[in-house]
Amino acid sequence: RYRVATFETKEPETLQWMEEYGGGVFYDVGANVGLFSVFYAKRYSQPTYAFEPSALNLGQLAKNISLNEVGRNVIVVPMPLSRDFLTTEFSLSMLDEGGSMSHFGRVDSRTYPSPTTQLTYQTAGIPLDSLIGEPFNFPPPSIMKIDVDGIEDQILLGSQDLLRRKELRSILIEVDENYPSAQQRIEETLEAAGFTFVSKDRSRMFDNTKFANSYNQVWERSSDAL
DSSP, X not given: OHHHHTTTTSOHHHHHHHHHHOXXXXXXXXXXXXXXXXXXXXXXXXXXXXXXXXHHHHHHHHHHHHHTTOXXXXXXXXXXXXXXXXXXXXXESOOSTTOOOOEESOOOTTTSOOOXXXXXXXXXXXXXXXXXXXXXXXXXXXXXXXXXXSOHHHHHHTOHHHHTOTTOOEEEEEEETTOHHHHHHHHHHHHHTTEEEEEEEOOGGGTTSTTTTEEEEEEEEOGGGO
């Protein structure tokens, strides 16, 4: 209910980005219970890939897809994304459905925030590039949102072939400026793939909170990279 109640106020910059760049395949990496996936599928009637590995969030994600009758357009991917193929711990910091601040793999406190762990289980992670070719043949996205509370840079490093696909016009990615080494890797990876930084923003509801330095950055493919 909290996520529904704050849909237009928690991340208005994400909705604005979707309206500006939307149309075509959408990758929602860190879909949670599917608010943005469902919105996009209903708004554009385009293939939407909802990446969400949390066992507690997947049930609500499936229910929201069904209740909103977008099952033909929304494809759920329940495996975490990573830089490499690996099996390791997936850790949840809260036991609420719709919760956030989960982590895949060990957390380096110098690079990522280190939340309290409430539940941990082993699972397999895959690089995003592995889904574009055989055997899955996912279509490359037109736009991609990455919001996974900590390993955004590692997901990008496992997506470098995808990042160079001309179909991908824009990326919205959450960056925590409290962790400059991860921020630098994100910027360097996107710039090397031909993207240009456009803007960053966050809701004022996060003023004076621990999320005050977390921003959604918008990147778009440079015209000279087309």
